[in-house]
Amino acid sequence: MFTLSRRRILLAAVCTGLTVLPAVGGWTTGRSIRQSAAPVTAAPGTAAPGTAAPGTAAPVSDAGSGPDGPTRPGAAVTGSAGSHSALAGSAGPDAATGPGTAPESGTEVCGFAPDASCGGDDAGPRGRDGGSQLVPAPLAPPVGWALTDVPRFPPRPAPEPIVLPDTDEVPVLSRVPVTQPVAFITIDDGYLKHPEAPKLFAAAGVPVTLFLTTDAVRDDLAYFGRLRAHGAVIEAHTISHPQLRGRSAGFQRRQICASADLLGEWYGRRPVLFRPPFGAQDRTTLRMAKSCGIKAAFLWKETVHKGKVRYQEGRTVRAGDIILMHFRPAFVEDFLAALRAIHRAGLTPALLEDYVPG
């Protein structure tokens, strides 16, 4: 009798855990996960604006590891970022390495989502129309990471939109001049459509900006539509990822403008931000970007590659920093490393588009 009772107790405890843990982790069963923190609409005039300096950034060389190597851009002109007291005392430059990338399918985490297709596609319909998929589809359980790996952040402050200079060139920013404890995650290219990305975005509930190369994404537009449904905003990163510096105005204009046009056609929102491939640009780049409706160009202060964060300055993420990663095989480790680095610095991920008005 005693043994039977103990088994019942254990069974009840296990069932309770299976029910409660996913909810605690933000992961619900049997229904889709929605972006928990929708981008905040900037309230005009509620914050003292910073002013972005005009872009005169020096070019950068390509490190050669993929379309954008983990390179450092040249001396980008940035506004003076306000420091934040929480920035001191961070850990070392390398973020913690995330979980393995080659998990077995059909692991026990499948029990956390009995109504989802375990190990299956979390996708909505695939096809050329990636623009209308703003209602997230149900998600399969995490593979190779756990909900508890995702740092939790305090609510984002109301954004402080910056004031951009009124010139014939777009400014180049690698750090947004903010006074708030925020940082910005940006993810480039889109050649690899990592299956964990939608789940990670949903679990983290933080905004990200995707600088997409149209040739890289056109074979699966719906994938990036799903990322939009989980809070990502899509911006421009040329058609074919060439180095723009030194090229003709016509060439540069086509790469920038046509990619923005295409992304606008595909996703229903024409990009207003731009990142030059490899961070390489010249004044022609900035003038052509301005001429086709781009508001600002972006470099970065940190890169994340193979689970490690590399800093241009110091050993911590600073307020306003733009963090660069890519759609690469180590996407899970890279995204978690970026989140941990921001968390260690006492910052909260914020949406670039909330600070740089479109």
Ligand SMILES: [Zn+2]
């Ligand atoms: Zn790139």
